[in-house]
Amino acid sequence: MLTQTTTRVLEPSDLDAALAVLDREPVANAFVTARVRVAGLDPWRLGGEMWGWYEDGMLESLCYAGANLVPICATDRAIRGFADRARRAGRRCSSIVGPAEATARLWQLLEPGWGPAREIRSRQPLMVTDRMPTDITPDPYIRRVRKDEMDTIMPACVAMFTEEVGVSPMVGDGGLLYQARVAELVGSGRSFARLDEHGKVAFKAEIGAATDQVCQIQGVWVAPEYRGLGLAAPGMAAVLRYALADVAPVVSLYVNDFNTPARAAYRRVGFEEVGAFMSVLF
Structure with missing residues (x-):
């Protein structure tokens, strides 16, 4: 049992705990959840590592570290932990992407060592719907x-x-x-x-x-x-x-x-x- 705040690379046996975190925000986490449900947590199949942030032995936050670096349900303390691990590992990703507030904080911590970025898109609205529109006819040629x-x-x-x-x-x-x-x-x-x-x-x-x-x-x-x-x-x-x-x-x-x-x-x-x-x- 982990009894303090810490980060570690998750293993296949951590799958259920990781999915429980991902399922907290199904819309925001869809990209990573889809990958994990297909590939599990094996880094080779997943295309990257899944980092976990633990507090008092409980998995609280995640960070996917592959072609993209993606903070997931990340608290401020988790973001600092992920930033420390990312700095030690060196930049291997082509982008950092995720919920705006967590990503901005993560980039603030990583920019001194990883910057400058080629481009920053600070706000990309996340949009959802669960129904068809009533006033637009779908294009029949699609x-x-x-x-x-x-x-x-x-x-x-x-x-x-x-x-x-x-x-x-x-x-x-x-x-x-x-x-x-x-x-x-x-x-x-x-x-x-x-x-x-x-x-x-x-x-x-x-x-x-x-x-x-x-x-x-x-x-x-x-x-x-x-x-x-x-x-x-x-x-x-x-x-x-x-x-x-x-x-x-x-x-x-x-x-x-x-x-x-x-x-x-x-x-x-x-x-x-x-x-x-x-x-x-x-």
Whole structure:
């Protein structure tokens, strides 16, 4: 029994305790919860370590340390503990992302050693809905992307990622990991698009992280030549219909606060703000 405040790397035997923490905030923790429910806590399968913060022998907070550093249900004392461990380990992640308040505090502690960041997005509204809109007709041309359409969807995915993150997902390993992730979403029936008469993607989105309680729409993108034509809200309504019918009873997403058109489209479909994320990009 641990009788003081401490951090340690969790082991597979800690799975139930970790899930109990993750389930406290199912919407905010959807990304990590989905990974843990599939991979458990083995670092190789999980794609990173799960750090636990204990107080008087009880697991109180978590921090996922993989390609992203993600504080989870993190108290102020836990954040200091995670920051100490992260400093000792050195930066291995490409971003810090999580609930805005905890992420801001974590970055405040890490910035002297890890900074400067390439970009900081200090407020990204977290939005949810559990029902279809009554005043928007879902776009009837939105459908699942087929497995034989990877060559069609990949350029749109790369364009979206590059526009959103500021760097191409094709750098480094030539895009192998990113292409594998896109193929995974296509193969699982969670990639959706509207193609124009020339067979090019006009609108696309994916259902990314998914648990029994909530799923997360990501990668929403309208091709530049189709922006301002009213595709976003009907397209989102169509993807939302798939999500609610086939995946989870609650659907979430998060969006940059400066992306006014996207936020307006999401509100039209019925998404409401319930919190905020923050992202620190390296």
